[in-house]
Amino acid sequence: MKFIFADSLDYVDPAFDFIADRSPAERQPYWDDAYPHEILGYAPYDGVLVSRGIVGDHRVKGKYTASQARRFGLVGARKFMRLDKPEFAHLDIFGDCGAFTYVQEDRPPYAPAEMAEFYDECGFTHGCSVDHIIFDFDPLLGNMEGGSQDARARFDITLENADGFRREAISMGAEFTPLGVVQGWSPGSMAEAARRLVAMGYDYLALGGMVPLKSPEIKICLEAIRNAIPASTRLHILGFAKADDIDSFHGFDIASFDTTSPLIRAFKDAKQNYYLPGDGPGLRYYTSIRVPQAIENPKLQRAVKKGMFRAEDLVRLEALALGTLRAFDRGEADLEETLRHVLVYSAPLVEERPYEDCAGSLALAKLEERYRVTLTDRPWKACGCDICKDAAIDVIIFRGSNRNKRRGIHNLAVYHEHIERLDLKRAVNRPDDLQRSLCAAER
Ligand SMILES: [Zn+2]
Numbered sequence: 221m222k223f224i225f226a227d228s229l230d231y232v233d234p235a236f237d238f239i240a241d242r243s244p245a246e247r248q249p250y251w252d253d254a255y256p257h258e259i260l261g262y263a264p265y266d267g268v269l270v271s272r273g274i275v276g277d278h279r280v281k282g283k284y285t286a287s288q289a290r291r292f293g294l295v296g297a298r299k300f301m302r303l304d305k306p307e308f309a310h311l312d313i314f315g316d317c318g319a320f321t322y323v324q325e326d327r328p329p330y331a332p333a334e335m336a337e338f339y340d341e342c343g344f345t346h347g348c349s350v351d352h353i354i355f356d357f358d359p360l361l362g363n364m365e366g367g368s369q370d371a372r373a374r375f376d377i378t379l380e381n382a383d384g385f386r387r388e389a390i391s392m393g394a395e396f397t398p399l400g401v402v403q404g405w406s407p408g409s410m411a412e413a414a415r416r417l418v419a420m421g422y423d424y425l426a427l428g429g430m431v432p433l434k435s436p437e438i439k440i441c442l443e444a445i446r447n448a449i450p451a452s453t454r455l456h457i458l459g460f461a462k463a464d465d466i467d468s469f470h471g472f473d474i475a476s477f478d479t480t481s482p483l484i485r486a487f488k489d490a491k492q493n494y495y496l497p498g499d500g501p502g503l504r505y506y507t508s509i510r511v512p513q514a515i516e517n518p519k520l521q522r523a524v525k526k527g528m529f530r531a532e533d534l535v536r537l538e539a540l541a542l543g544t545l546r547a548f549d550r551g552e553a554d555l556e557e558t559l560r561h562v563l564v565y566s567a568p569l570v571e572e573r574p575y576e577d578c579a580g581s582l583a584l585a586k587l588e589e590r591y592r593v594t595l596t597d598r599p600w601k602a603c604g605c606d607i608c609k610d611a612a613i614d615v616i617i618f619r620g621s622n623r624n625k626r627r628g629i630h631n632l633a634v635y636h637e638h639i640e641r642l643d644l645k646r647a648v649n650r651p652d653d654l655q656r657s658l659c660a661a662e663r
Contacts, residue, residue, distance in 0.1 A: 221466070221470070221474055221475065221476065221477070221639065221643060222266035222267060222312065222475065222476035222477075223265050223266050223267075223463075223476075223477065223479075223635070223636055223639050224265060224266060224267040224268060224269045224312065224314050224456075224476055224477065224478035224479075225256070225264075225265040225267070225268050225269070225478065225479070225480065225483075225632060226268070226269040226271070226459070226478045226479060226480045227255075227268045227269065227270060227274075227301065227480075228271075228274045228283050228480070229250075229274075229283055229284065229288075230255070230256065230480075230483055230625060230628070230629070231249070231250070231253035231254055231255045231256075231258075231259075231625075232253060232254060232259060232621070232622050232625045232626050232629065233247055233249075233252060233253050233254075233622055234252075234253070234254045234258075234259055235247065235252065236622040238611065238614040238622075238623070241513075241620070243622070250288060255301060255302060256629040256632055256633075257302075257303065257308060258302060259606065259607060259626075259629060260605060260606055260607065260629065260633055261606055262307070263303075263307075263308055263311055264629070264632040264633040264635075264636040265311070265632065265636055266311065266312065266476070266636075267311045267312030267313060267314060267345070267346075267476075268297075268301060268303070268311065268312075268313055268314070269313075269314040269315070269316060269478040270292075270297055270301075270313065270314075270315055270344075271315070271316050271317065271318030271321070272315065272316070272317050272318055272330065272335065272338060273317060273318025273319075273320070273321030273322065274318055274321075275288075275289050275292055276289055277289065279329045280318075280321050280322060280329060282321075288300075292342065293341070293342065296341070296342045296343035297313045297315070297342045297343055297344055298313060298343050299343075301313075312345045312346055312476075313343065313344050313345050313346070314344065314345070314346040314347075314348070314399075314456075314476075314478060315338070315339045315342070315344040315346065315347045315348065315396075316347075316348035316351075316401075316426070316458060317330055317335060317348065317350050317351065319351050319352060319353045319428060320353065320431075320459075323353045323355075327352070327377060328350050328351070328352050328377070328381070330350050331350070331384075332349065332350050332381045332382075332384035332385035332388055333384070333385075333388045335347065335349075335350050335385060336385055336388040336389045336392060336394055336398075337388075337392070339389075339394065339396045340389075340392060340394040340395065340396060344396045345396055345397065346396055346397045346398075346399055346424070347385075347389070347394075347396045347397070347398055347399065348398075348399045348401050348426045348428075348458070349378070349381055349382035349385040349386070349398065349399065349400050349401045349426075350378075350381040350382075350385055350401075351378045351381065351382075351401035351403050351428050352374040352377045352378050352381075352403065353374070353403065353428065353429050354370075354371045354374045354375065354403045354404060354405050354429055355370075355371070356368055356370075356371045356405040357405060357406065357429075357432075357433065357437070358405065358406050359406070359407060359437050359440050360406075361405070361406030361407070361408050361409070362406070362407070362408040362444075363408040363409075363412065364408060364409055364412055365406065365408060366405065366406060367405045367406070367409060368405070371405040371409075374403060375403060375404060375405070375409060375413065378401060378402075378403040378413070378428075379413060379416055379417070382400040382401060382417055382420060382422070383420050385398060385400075386398050386400065386420055386421060386422060397424055398422065398424070399422070399424045399425060399426040399456060400417035400420065400422035400424075400425050400426070401425070401426045401427075401428045401458070402414050402417065402425055402426065402427050402428060402445065403428050403429050404429075404441075407440045407441045407443070407444035407445075408444060410427070410441050410444060410445055411444040411445050411447065411448035412448070414445045414448050414449050414453075415448040415449060418449050418450065418453055422453075423452065423453055423454065424453070424454040424455075424456065424475070425445075425449070425453060425454070425455055425456070426455075426456040426457075426458050427441065427442070427445065427455060427456065427457050427458060428458045428459075429458075430457055430458065430459060430460060430461070431459045431461050434462070435462045435465045435468065435469075438457070438462065438469075439468075439469070439472070442455070442469070442472040442474075443472070446472055446473070451473070454475035454476075455472070455473065455474050455475055456474070456475060456476045456477060456478070457474060457476075457477040457478070458477075458478060459478065459479065460477040460478065460479045460481070461479065461481055462481075463477070463479040463481040463482065463635070464481070464502070464503060464635075466639065466642070467501055467502075467642050470642070470646060482495060482628065482631035482632050482634070482635040483625070483628035483629065483631060483632055484628065485628075485631065486508070486624055486625070486627040486628035486630075486631050487508075487618065487624035487625075487627070487628065491505070491507050491590060492505035492506075492507070493505070493506065493507055493508035493616075493618065493627060494506040494507075494508055494594075494599055494600075494615070494616055494627055494630070494631065495630070495631040495634040495635060495638075496599050496602060496603065496634060497634060497637065497638060497641075501642075503634065503635070503638055504599075506593065506594045506597065506599050506616065507590035507591065507593070507594055508594070508616050508617065508618040508624075508627060509545065509562055509591055509594060509595075509616060509617055509618060510566065510569065510617075510618040510619070511538060511541050511542055511545070511562070511565065511617050511618070511619050512538075512569065512618075512619060513538070513619065513620065514531065514534035514535045514537075514538040515531065515534075515535065517569070519569060519572075520534055520568060520569060523568055523572055528568075528572065528573075529568055529574075534565075534568060537561075537564055537565040537568075538565055540561050540564075540565070541561045541562050541564070541565040542617070544557060544558045544561040544562070545558060545561075545562065545613055545617065546613060546614075548595065548613070549598075549612055549613035555592070555595055555596065558595060559588060559591060559592060559595065562591060563575065563579075563584055563587065563588055563591075566584065566587060567579075567584060570583050570584060570587060571583060571584065594616060599616070600612060600613060600615050600616050603630060603634070605630055605633050607626045607627075607629060607630045607633075608630055611623070611626055614626075615627050615630060
């Protein structure tokens, strides 16, 4: 099973100075920064996925600057992402349209021929057909039952585009592997879409629209699709947000999936921000310690404007929290002292009150409990990756993109190892036995 990382320019500055809290003045982000495979010294994934909508153009505003988008078109995906080295030659480069960027439009802004050309010219190894996201989902509908007028129109557009896209790819002698994207409003309609894509000639399908679905719902869809297509047809899950559940999906014979989840959770999850391998089959998670920039954090700035705090007091508390955390890492401050300084600075953020007025509050108590686990276990000392060795305790401090994305990249490395371990375990336990016991369990 291949883990494909969906990139959106997730690089960090290797020269970032944690103590001064800044990058060198002459830093040029794209040129001087390092992608995950550069800062770690190896690729923590089996491939990357680049969405056309993230690159952007005059129709869809992407994340790339105009000159970055131009360079991408000029030198191709592999060179743009600095994956053009022998040690990265085995990595796949998947492309999709980024259907979420035009979800509100009546029709996708890209023609099938144009997308096939884009993938071919930019050197993608795999390209997804031009799909249109369907919003409705009803897990109980079989066959082609139900489906709003809009859902059915999007279903037809997606299949029509897939047919045209495959023909174009073949007629231009494209070197990438085309994937037909499945969109549907129910397990039944997705199975029908998959069946039609196979009839068109596709042997690799990508399941779209999975982002909002829960794991059991995704499984119902996969089961319906698997029953409608040959065992030899490969399946990819697009935007697989439930990446940490991956082990429970192995019976569906998924060839590949793409996700940003391990990276994103480093700074978007309320509790599970730092990954470590677990003792059992799952991962272990730690809460990162929030020490936002006093003079930049919008919430703290509002509190200052309202006269609740003085900016210089916040800056002092911030410095005290950061300084004690680093002293703790060097063994020069104890746990209770460190926790207290962190919580004193957390109070204005969490409770919008000085610590003295809310020391016993429920929110602070919960935070204290989680921070206590993080500081007691010191997980960053248990990781041998280059990021943790270099950033030390700063990797677990929730503060600015250079720390937060570093933590996310560390998570990618832990996650990739996790997947490889699961695959290895499966190779040792013969797959047919697993398949049989799975079938037995379903009966
Ligand atoms: Zn690490």
